[in-house]
Amino acid sequence: MPDCSPRAPFVQSILGDFAGPEQQLVSSVLGQGLRSRDPLPGPIRKMPPSASAVDFFQLFVPDNVLKNMVVQTNLYAKKFQERFGSDGAWVDVTLPEMKAFLGYVISTSTSHCESVLSIWSGGFYSNRSLALVMSQARFEKILKYFHVVAFRSSQTTHGLYKVQPFLDSLQNGFDAAFRPSQTQVLHEPLIDEDPVFIATCTERELRKRKKRKFSLWVRQCSSTGFIIQIYVHLKEGGGPDGLDALKNKPQLHSMVARSLCRTAAGRNYIIFTGPSITSLTLFEEFEKQGIYCCGLLSPRKSDCTGLPPSMLNSPALPPARGQHSIRTKGSMSLICWYNKGHFRFLTNAYSPVQQGVIIKRRTGEIPCPLAVEAFAAHLSYICKYDDKYSKYFISHKPNKTWQQVFWFAISIAINNAYILYKMSEAYHVKRYSRAQFGERLVRELLGLEDTSPSL
16 A cells, blocks of 8 residues: 655754755755655546436436425525515426526537527527527526525525535535546636627726626646635625635635635645745645645745745846755745746645656756645646636626526536546547536536437
8 A cells, every 4th residue: 555644844043933945954855845645546436438418417416405405496486476575477397497408608618609598599599499498588588597505594604605505515526526636726717708799898887897706716636627625715895805815815815725725734745836825834834734735825925934035035146047046944835937037936745856847848947845746737737727718708798797606606516527538438438528428517507418428
């Protein structure tokens, strides 16, 4: 059985905190980084070769969750009409109708159409085969009354109470379906507006869109792109406590990191972080929990408390490319590496004496510490993931915050479902691209396709 113990400890310095490497005892007993975990990352449940797109989607959004949406939507419609008057055109929604409703909205992720109602129009985005399943009037009625949680309970104080049960259920689905790799990344996924919309919308529409009242962070498997955990921070009030101000507060990002890693303790994970999260205090706290980190450090954006000022200031004369300096404190290393600018990294997951290389097309290999190479490799994969999958986020943008969060979460669930599909035997039966997978999921939710991917 492989040894899954934490990283081999660095030799402790007797010369004080963050001593230079020339003052450290450097020998072969220095830590060589974390050992690989066992077993390998991948799906926990084996799906049959005949599994369809909706089968993978329902690993995260099963029928019992959809049935609850049916109940809550009907409850909300009833109470709404008791308060504001009867709606003669309303009939209680059913489970097949709820699936079709989701299918219609999900279709905007592949058509990239701003309005779902374009399906029933005679324009470029119209789709007669989809439009025949449900009338536009019926869709608009369901959209009007759609709810995940109809009413706030007396004990509920969370601002996202209308969607939090769904997020909790989704998280349980992620945990039950996938075993992540040892290396993971904390970051904000790309959920910005479609650049075509930004270029063509009016100034009033753009101002309205910039009022998004939440920010979304994820913990993501860096070897597959599977999003392991979602955290939503809701803006509660404007002014200095607004979302834009909070983005520059290290304490907020430390809180986000703790929330995203609350189930990661003792699992020997390596977490890569950006400048806003990287801090000595947080990394030391995580190390006590068996979580190891490697983060990019910025004197402007990071919490630099406890770090030596001499390592945070750039020298007047820049060193040669690939040169670096190191300070250590116990198992923590602060690395300053130069490559057309100073890049600083804080890590307790990699030994500072292990060497790596950054490969550039034009300049060839540039020497660097292994921590720098690892950070660049894992973040590069996440950037490629964002470039590939962010364009398949649902284009429908409601005004209500809880609905915006709900559709973003559905988009993440579909991307995760596609990742599991690509790792399954079903992918070898019929190879769908991400766009084809989304289109097939829509048709299966609307009942227009047999659920066998072999067709």
